[in-house]
Every structure is written in C-alpha cells, then in structure tokens.
Amino acid sequence: MPELPEVETVRRGLSPVMEGQVIARADVNRPDLRWPFPPGMAERLTGCQVARLRRRSKYILADLSSGETLLIHLGMSGRMLVSGDPLGVFVHDHPAPQKHDHVVLHMRNGARITFNDPRRFGAMDLMETARADDHKLLRVLGPEPLGNDFHEDHLIGAFQGKMTPVKSALLDQRIVAGLGNIYVCEALFRACISPRRKAGHISKPRIAALVPVIRQVLADAIEAGGSSLRDFRQADGELGYFQHSFDVYGREGAPCRTPGCGGTVRRIVQSGRSSFFCAQCQR
DNA sequence: ATGGGGGCCTGCCGGC
DNA sequence: TGCCGGCAGGCCCCCA
Numbered sequence: 001m002p003e004l005p006e007v008e009t010v011r012r013g014l015s016p017v018m019e020g021q022v023i024a025r026a027d028v029n030r031p032d033l034r035w036p037f038p039p040g041m042a043e044r045l046t047g048c049q050v051a052r053l054r055r056r057s058k059y060i061l062a063d064l065s066s067g068e069t070l071l072i073h074l075g076m077s078g079r080m081l082v083s084g085d086p087l088g089v090f091v092h093d094h095p096a097p098q099k100h101d102h103v104v105l106h107m108r109n110g111a112r113i114t115f116n117d118p119r120r121f122g123a124m125d126l127m128e129t130a131r132a133d134d135h136k137l138l139r140v141l142g143p144e145p146l147g148n149d150f151h152e153d154h155l156i157g158a159f160q161g162k163m164t165p166v167k168s169a170l171l172d173q174r175i176v177a178g179l180g181n182i183y184v185c186e187a188l189f190r191a192c193i194s195p196r197r198k199a200g201h202i203s204k205p206r207i208a209a210l211v212p213v214i215r216q217v218l219a220d221a222i223e224a225g226g227s228s229l230r231d232f233r234q235a236d237g238e239l240g241y242f243q244h245s246f247d248v249y250g251r252e253g254a255p256c257r258t259p260g261c262g263g264t265v266r267r268i269v270q271s272g273r274s275s276f277f278c279a280q281c282q283r
Numbered sequence: 284a285t286g287g288g289g290g291c292c293t294g295c296c297g298g299c
Numbered sequence: 300t301g302c303c304g305g306c307a308g309g310c311c312c313c314c315a
Contacts, residue, residue, distance in 0.1 A: 034291075034310085077307085120292055168286080274306085
C-alpha cells in the first residue's frame with residue numbers, strides 16, 4: 001500500500017483513537033515480520049499511553065509514556081484497521097480475526113488497532129524516543145519532501161554527477177524520503193522529465209522545477225486520502241481516491257493526458273520496477 | 284563509491 | 300478446473 005501519502009493518511013486515521021490513549025493489551029501473533037520483533041514487545045507496549053503519533057517518511061512513530069517509541073512500517077501490503085467505537089464515530093464493531101492479523105493493539109478506550117500484512121514486508125520495532133533519529137532505519141533517510149529541508153539546492157546537489165536514471169534517484173530514500181513507485185512516476189510526468197534521463201544530466205532549472213511538483217503531487221494525494229490499489233483502505237475503512245487522478249501510473253497504452261500531446265503512456269522496467277511515462281512529452 | 288540485481292513473502296489475474 | 304508465469308505501492312544486502 002504505502003508511500004508517504006498513504007502512510008500519512010493512516011497516521012491521521014489512527015491519531016484520534018490512539019493519541020492520549022492507553023494500550024491495555026497487545027496481541028503479538030508471530031515472532032517477526034520482515035525482522036524479528038524486539039524482545040518483549042507485547043509487555044513493553046502494555047500499559048503505555050500513546051503521547052503522540054508522528055510520521056517520518058513511510059514510517060509511523062508512536063511516542064509512548066514509557067520513554068520508548070514504537071516504529072511501524074507497512075511494507076508493501078500492511079494495513080492498520082481500526083475497529084470498535086470509542087468516539088461514537090466508527091459504526092462497525094470488531095470484525096472476526098483475519099488471516100495475516102499479526103499484531104493487535106487493544107486500547108483502553110475500546111478501540112482495537114489491527115496490523116494486517118499478508119506479504120510481511122512490514123516491520124515493527126521499539127527504541128528509546130530520545131534516540132529515535134539514530135535508529136538504523138531512520139538515520140539514513142533524506143529530507144521530508146514536504147518539509148523545509150527539501151529544496152532546490154538540496155536536489156541539485158543530490159543529483160550532481162549521478163549516472164543513475166532520475167527514476168531511481170527519486171526512489172532513493174537517502175535523497176528524498178517518502179516517494180515510491182507511483183508518486184515518482186506521477187511527479188516525473190508533471191515535470192515533463194523522462195524517467196530514463198540520468199539524474200546528473202538534468203539542467204538545474206528543471207531539477208528546481210521538480211521540487212514544487214513533488215510537493216504538489218504528495219499534497220494532492222494526501223488531500224484525496226491516498227491511493228487505493230488492491231483494496232487498500234484508510235484506518236477508518238474508507239477508500240482513498242487519488243488513483244483516479246493518476247496521469248501515468250497503471251495507464252499503459254492509454255492516451256497521454258497532456259492537452260494536445262497525442263502520445264501514449266508506455267511502461268518500461270527500470271531496476272526491476274515498472275515506470276509509466278509518455279515519451280512524447282517527457283524528455 | 285556507485286549502480287544493478289536478487290531476495291524476501293503472499294495473493295491475484297490472465298492465459299493455456 | 301488447475302497450473303504457471305507475471306505482477307504488485309518497499310527496501311536491505313550483496314556483488315561487480
């Protein structure tokens with residue numbers, strides 16, 4: 001499911017039922033996802049109040065009253081489902097347990113948060129809140145694309161001398177953190193840049209123009225509640241709808257949406273992943 | 284140091 | 300109906 005807009009959507013859905021609330025019990029139904037869970041994870045979560053839910057790139061971070069922070073990554077297929085009716089908002093009651101329900105957080109307010117992840121590329125870990133930035137998975141991340149540290153000079157510097165295609169460069173979380181396959185394709189389309197162009201061979205003005213485009217694509221997607229592919233749902237069960245706004249992603253063979261272009265969206269494979277683009281208007 | 288590819292998993296879909 | 304290949308929103312790790 002999850003690139004930055006989907007993770008942000010999940011965070012916003014979880015916030016009202018988790019922040020300020022206490023984890024009464026944690027069911028941990030297997031020893032690992034992508035990596036082993038930290039020792040005693042269930043016990044370390046039990047009785048903790050969730051002070052704040054944050055997001056860094058595609059990670060959700062729950063700061064706990066114990067001084068620890070729970071890190072959650074959704075991988076490719078992870079979902080966080082909220083059930084129960086703690087706020088009088090969620091009409092559905094607790095559903096029957098599903099296959100791949102790996103971790104269930106029972107909140108004292110009656111809400112239940114279920115982490116379901118068929119492919120198990122997701123992850124959970126616990127760390128000291130004070131050292132969260134030093135976590136192995138977080139310390140390597142580049143700037144947040146919606147934050148102040150992501151700007152023209154940064155991207156120009158990061159692309160300098162890079163012989164890798166711009167598609168790969170933008171997927172590199174060390175350069176900018178939170179983009180994935182969909183939003184890189186969409187941003188490159190909006191910026192009229194071919195995914196095959198070598199990052200280091202793009203002119204400075206065109207790199208600079210990419211910055212606001214990336215911000216806007218992400219903002220548009222967050223506004224729409226993310227993209228719902230393969231039945232991804234927000235935490236409250238609603239579907240995001242940004243997938244209806246895709247210009248190129250998943251549109252192989254369809255006409256380019258640039259007015260007057262007349263081109264056709266193509267699919268190519270770059271470092272093992274599909275890139276969708278219009279060779280007519282993306283140069 | 285950099286870039287490319289393999290691998291981790293399950294599920295779904297289309298073709299034969 | 301069943302089997303098989305291909306594909307999927309991520310990312311670590313190893314190799315040249």
